[in-house]
Structure formats: C-alpha cells, structure tokens
Amino acid sequence: MNAQDLKNSILQLAIQGKLVEQREEEGTSKELLKKIAAAKKQLIKEGKIKKQKALPEIKDDEIPFDIPESWEWVRLSEIIDVRDGTHDTPKYVTNGVPLVTSKNLKQGEIDFDNVKLISVEDSEKINMRSGVDDGDILFAMIGSIGNPVLVNKTRDFSIKNMALFKPIKNTLFNMEYLLNYLQLEQESMKRKAAGGVQSFVSLTFLRQYLVSLPPLEEQKRIVAKLEELMPYVDKYDVAYSEVEELNKKFPEDMQKSILQNAIQGKLVEQRKEDGTAEDLYKQIQEEKKKLIKEGKIKKQKALPEITEDEIPFDIPANWKWVRFADIFEINPRNNVSDEIGVSFIPMALIEDGYVSQFTYEVKAWGNVKKGYTHFQDGDIVMAKITPCFQNLKSALMINLENGVGAGTTELHVLRSHSNICRKFFMWFIKSPNFVSTCVKNMTGTAGQKRVPTDVLKNYVVPLPPLAEQKRIVEKIEELLPYTKQLVK
Numbered sequence: 001m002n003a004q005d006l007k008n009s010i011l012q013l014a015i016q017g018k019l020v021e022q023r024e025e026e027g028t029s030k031e032l033l034k035k036i037a038a039a040k041k042q043l044i045k046e047g048k049i050k051k052q053k054a055l056p057e058i059k060d061d062e063i064p065f066d067i068p069e070s071w072e073w074v075r076l077s078e079i080i081d082v083r084d085g086t087h088d089t090p091k092y093v094t095n096g097v098p099l100v101t102s103k104n105l106k107q108g109e110i111d112f113d114n115v116k117l118i119s120v121e122d123s124e125k126i127n128m129r130s131g132v133d134d135g136d137i138l139f140a141m142i143g144s145i146g147n148p149v150l151v152n153k154t155r156d157f158s159i160k161n162m163a164l165f166k167p168i169k170n171t172l173f174n175m176e177y178l179l180n181y182l183q184l185e186q187e188s189m190k191r192k193a194a195g196g197v198q199s200f201v202s203l204t205f206l207r208q209y210l211v212s213l214p215p216l217e218e219q220k221r222i223v224a225k226l227e228e229l230m231p232y233v234d235k236y237d238v239a240y241s242e243v244e245e246l247n248k249k250f251p252e253d254m255q256k257s258i259l260q261n262a263i264q265g266k267l268v269e270q271r272k273e274d275g276t277a278e279d280l281y282k283q284i285q286e287e288k289k290k291l292i293k294e295g296k297i298k299k300q301k302a303l304p305e306i307t308e309d310e311i312p313f314d315i316p317a318n319w320k321w322v323r324f325a326d327i328f329e330i331n332p333r334n335n336v337s338d339e340i341g342v343s344f345i346p347m348a349l350i351e352d353g354y355v356s357q358f359t360y361e362v363k364a365w366g367n368v369k370k371g372y373t374h375f376q377d378g379d380i381v382m383a384k385i386t387p388c389f390q391n392l393k394s395a396l397m398i399n400l401e402n403g404v405g406a407g408t409t410e411l412h413v414l415r416s417h418s419n420i421c422r423k424f425f426m427w428f429i430k431s432p433n434f435v436s437t438c439v440k441n442m443t444g445t446a447g448q449k450r451v452p453t454d455v456l457k458n459y460v461v462p463l464p465p466l467a468e469q470k471r472i473v474e475k476i477e478e479l480l481p482y483t484k485q486l487v488k
Contacts, residue, residue, distance in 0.1 A: 002237075002240055003233055003240055008184055010226065011184040015184060015212050016065055017067050017212070020218065020221045022218065026215045026217040027070075029213045029215050032216055033079075036079055037078075043168065049168075052077055055208060071215075073212060073213070075211070076207055076209045077206075077207035079211065080165050080167055080178065081165070081166040081168060082163060082164075083166065083203075084130065084163050084203050085158065085162050086129075086160050087161060090122040090126075091118070091119070092117060096117035096122075098115040098116075098156075098157040099115065099117065099159070103140075103144070105138060105149050107147075108147075108148075108150075110138070110149055112155075130159055130164055132157065132158075133153070134151055135150070135170060136175075137150055137178060138159065138162055138165075139162060139165060139206070141163050141200055141201050142161045142198060142200045143198055146186025148186070150175060165178065174216065174220055177220075180223070189201055192205070254483040256432045259428075259430060260433060262427060262431070262476055263427075263431050264314070264315060265319055265468075267476070270316045270318055271468070274465040275318070275467075277318060278320050281327075284420070285326075287418045287419075288417070297417065316464070319462050319465075320463045321463070322461060323459060323460060324456055327416060327461075328380075328414040328415060329414075329416075329417065330414060330453060331373070332415045333374050334375075334406075338366030339364060339365070339366065340365045341363070341364060341402060342365045342405050343360035343361070343362065343404070344362070344406055345361075345405055345406075346408050347388055347411075350393045350395055350407075352391035352393045353391070353392050354483075358397075369406065372407060373408060373410075375400075376405065376415070377397055377398055377399070378415070379397045379415045380394065380395075380397070380415075380425060380429065381394060381395055381397060381411045382394035382411065382429050384410055385410040385449070385450050386447070386449045389439070389450075390439065394426065396423055396426045412456050414429075419466065424464070424472055424473050427476055428462075434459070
C-alpha cells in the first residue's frame, strides 16, 4: 500500500463515521440540516445567494455505504452554496489581477506561476457573481477534475472554469471536512465526468453530489484526527519511497553481488582434485604455440608482467591472474566463402542486462565481411561504446547461421582456441569490477566513449581451474533467476 492508498483508506474511514466515535451530546445531522436550511433561507431573502431548483430525492440505490444513525446523506448544495467562475475569456493585460483557472490548482494550493492577468474592471465584474473569500473551496471542473483548494487569500484574484464552494454559515459547517471529502471523492468524480477530449463536470452534477454529513462537532473532531494522522502518512510516504527505491535496486545489486563473489572465488568451494589454474594456463600457452606454428593465429607482442598494483582483489591460491590476451584472441577475422549465409547482428539485437541473448538476420557473407566485426560460435562479444557497454550488451555466440556471424563495429570479440569455460568469462565481463574499471579507461568524446582494444587485451582477469569455472557458471545460472523474484 502506497502513501496515497493509505491516506484514502483513512479518509474513507472518516466519511463512513469510523474514524472517531459518535457522541450523543453532539446532537444529530438532521438537527444541523434544519439550522443550515434556515440560514440559507435568510441569505436568499437578503439576496446574497440565489434560490436553487429543488434537489432530487436521494434514492436507496444511490447510497454507497452505511453511515452512523446520527449522520445524514445530503446533496452538496443542501449544505453549501455551489457556484462557478466566469466561462468567458476577458482580455488579458500585462498588469492587472490574476485570473485563476483549473490548471492553477495544484497539490492543495493555488499556483500563480504563469497565471494570466485581467483588468481590475473585468475582475470586479467576475467577482460580483463569483467572488472568492477565505474559507471557500475551489474545485477544478474541466480537464484535471478535482484538486480542491481551501482558500487562504494572500492576494486578490478572479476565477474561470472552476467551481466555488461557499459555506452558508461558517458556524454551521466545517469546510475542512468537505475538503477532505472532496480529496477522496475526486477520483470517483473523474470516472463519472462527461466529455471526450477534455472531461468536465457540470454545476448540476456537483450540486447533486452525495455527501455523508456528520453533526458539526463530530466534523471538527474528524478534521482534528485527520490533522493528527496525516504527518504519519507523510513519514510513511518517505519510508515507502525509500523501500520502493531499494526494491528497484535490490535485484540488480544482488546480481552484481553474485557475479562479484563468483569472480573472486567466493561462490563455490575450491577442490584439490580440480588442479590449479597454473596447469591450465600452461596448457593454453602450449595450444597457442601450436596454432601460431600452424599459421592459424598470429604471434602477438609479449604482454607486460602483471604487477601487484594491478591486482584488484584477492583470489584463491589455486587460481591465477592473467591478461585477457593471454587466453583470448582479441577481435579476430573470419575466412568464409562469400556465398555462405551467416548471422548478422546489429547492436539492437543483443539484449542488455544479466543475460546472454541475441537474435540475428541472415545475410550472405560477401555482403557483410567488410566494414563489420567478425565472430563465430564460441566467441564472446561485448559492446564497447557507451551506454551499450554499461547496459551490459554482451553475449556468448552460439547457434549462429553456419556457425559464423558479423555485426556492428561497436563490438569487441574474444575468441578462445583452448579448453576453457567461455561462459565464465562472459559472466566476468558483466561483473561490476570489470565494468567500472573499463568505464574509467574509456576514451573518446562525451556520448561516444569506447573501451579501447589495448585496455581489453591487457585487462587483468582471474583464471580458475577449468572444473571450478564450470561449477561457478552452474551456480551463477542457478541463482540469477531468483534475483528477479525478490520484489514480487
């Protein structure tokens, strides 16, 4: 339940007579209605208000809920004078009196910013019929219906296209009770409003609107209780908003935590029978020498030795720090016949977030081999440009058309020729430590920053034994789906 729902629940209890107790000594609403009717008759006699048409009798099927025996169901214009502002548009001037319209009623106050001005003479004409006094309520009749405001005048103004609710006699009715009633009922009024493009409620609709009326002293006690409770609703709103924000962030924070623990060797146990990453690394280097000798890959420049200040965190004793270019070929090229159909993947077809998903179009290799990035089944691709990189647009390529693909030039590609678990490294490039470090080392202009190839080649990455790589991937893919359910 959000704060508005809580407030509405409290207001609903208030207008149903369930927020404060009823007291016999406070009399009944029927007695109050007689006093209001007498005061109204006197004002009509004095010419201060107009006599209205007889109101329709309240039928049983109109009554939305039960109320205490001492209360009465009434129509709005039985207890207050319901008028409206001008419907004409006076000539606007640069210096004059504000003309307040429905759009100026905001969050229980009159917003005088951008209000248009009319002459003093036009304002006086409007106010002869629709003058606003302290303690009146303004109510938007057109567009954003409702937004009631209890007037506390700090300056003169006139009104247009809005309802004006004036008490028959201040000592006989509490306008703050009505303000709270309207705040609750405005959504119902909006649903019942007429109109197409711009909805509206008529004066007749408002005059005939049902109100549950408590005795006067109970009205005052209801208002006092609401004033006592609403600060707690405000505090609840702050707390609720904070929780909502945490709930929004929690799944992603949990996903980041899982990946960070994974790449630090904290997600699964280490096993002696898995051997060491040093042994695996030697196997990888032997495989590279063989491929270089066979002319399948090019010999690269010697990579710099990893220094202590490059190591971002501790890893298990049987793991090893390596550079990406130690175990991957970076941004390789394919050699494929032009007529073969291959997968073509623009950036938009790679999903972002903590997934490895993509779709593709099929194109002839001859049409995409130039001017695009090359990849094949088993390669890891990652966006190198902002914001796609930060949005984790990366994936392990599998089931490509004929095992081959090409795509946007804004991708880096990591290709392994050795027996490693590629999925482990695909998850690694989504880890928070990798992302934040690469962001710091991006180059280019604002909005066009990229992860340089050399940053990727020289990036220091932890290498676990192969069996542990596989166990880590299994655990990641077991846990990540649960994070999406955490706030449901």
